[in-house]
Amino acid sequence: MHQTHDIQILPAPVIRLIEELNRLPGVGPKTASRLTFFLLRAPDDLPLALAHALTALKQQVQLCSRCYFITQGDLCAICANPARDQRVICVVEEPLDVVAIERTGVYRGLYHVLHGRIAPLEGMNREDIYFDELLDRVRAEPVEEVIIATNPNLEGEATAFHLQRALAPLGVRVTRLARGLPTGGDLEWADPGTLGSALEGRREM
Ligand SMILES: [Zn+2]
Incomplete structure (x- = not known):
C-alpha cells in the first residue's frame, strides 16, 4: 500500500481512486496509481463513460432467476x-x-x-x-x-x-x-x- 508521504501530498480524490482500483484483482498499488494518473489526464469523456458503465453494471445487471447466469x-x-x-x-x-x-x-x-x-x-x-x-x-x-x-x-x-x-x-x-x-x-x-x-x-x- 501507499506510504504516508504519498497520502499527505496527493489530493484526496486521487488517493481515493488509487485505493479503490487497488482493491481489484490483479491491480497492485503501482498499476492503480498509473491508471489513476492516466484517467486524470484523459479527456473528460473517458472517465465519465467509465463511471456510467460502472453504475449501469450494478444497477442493470442481475442474476437470472432460473440459472443464475x-x-x-x-x-x-x-x-x-x-x-x-x-x-x-x-x-x-x-x-x-x-x-x-x-x-x-x-x-x-x-x-x-x-x-x-x-x-x-x-x-x-x-x-x-x-x-x-x-x-x-x-x-x-x-x-x-x-x-x-x-x-x-x-x-x-x-x-x-x-x-x-x-x-x-x-x-x-x-x-x-x-x-x-x-x-x-x-x-x-x-x-x-x-x-x-x-x-x-x-x-x-
Ligand atoms: Zn438463465
Missing part, C-alpha cells in the same frame, strides 16, 4: 430462448464458464451457475453456492441429464462429487466433462476446441 431482465438470454434443449443442464462454477462453453458452439442445452465451488478450507460450503437451487430445478423441470462442468482442479472435483451424490437419487443422468482439459486450470481459459471435445466426450459419473 447474468442478465438484464428476469431470465437470461439462454433461459429465455425456447430453442435451447430444456432436457440438459450444464453446471458451471462462474458466469465466465458459460461464455467459454458457448464459444465452443457445440452445446445447445441450459446452464446452472453455482457462483463458487465447495472448498471447506476456504469456508465455502454447499449453502454458500447455488447448489440446492440446482436440485430444486431438477425436481421441477423436465431435466434428463446434468453435465457437471466444474473446474478440473481439486475443489472442482470435490464439488462434482457432492453434486453427483445429491443428484443420483433424483433419477437424472449425471455426466462429467471428459479428461483432457489442463488439470488444475480454469474452464474459462480452456481453448474452445479442447473444451468442445471434453463436452462431446462426457462420461457417466
Whole structure:
C-alpha cells in the first residue's frame, strides 16, 4: 500500500481512486496509481463513460432467476430462448464458464451457475453456492441429464462429487466433462476446441 508521504501530498480524490482500483484483482498499488494518473489526464469523456458503465453494471445487471447466469431482465438470454434443449443442464462454477462453453458452439442445452465451488478450507460450503437451487430445478423441470462442468482442479472435483451424490437419487443422468482439459486450470481459459471435445466426450459419473 501507499506510504504516508504519498497520502499527505496527493489530493484526496486521487488517493481515493488509487485505493479503490487497488482493491481489484490483479491491480497492485503501482498499476492503480498509473491508471489513476492516466484517467486524470484523459479527456473528460473517458472517465465519465467509465463511471456510467460502472453504475449501469450494478444497477442493470442481475442474476437470472432460473440459472443464475447474468442478465438484464428476469431470465437470461439462454433461459429465455425456447430453442435451447430444456432436457440438459450444464453446471458451471462462474458466469465466465458459460461464455467459454458457448464459444465452443457445440452445446445447445441450459446452464446452472453455482457462483463458487465447495472448498471447506476456504469456508465455502454447499449453502454458500447455488447448489440446492440446482436440485430444486431438477425436481421441477423436465431435466434428463446434468453435465457437471466444474473446474478440473481439486475443489472442482470435490464439488462434482457432492453434486453427483445429491443428484443420483433424483433419477437424472449425471455426466462429467471428459479428461483432457489442463488439470488444475480454469474452464474459462480452456481453448474452445479442447473444451468442445471434453463436452462431446462426457462420461457417466
Ligand atoms: Zn438463465
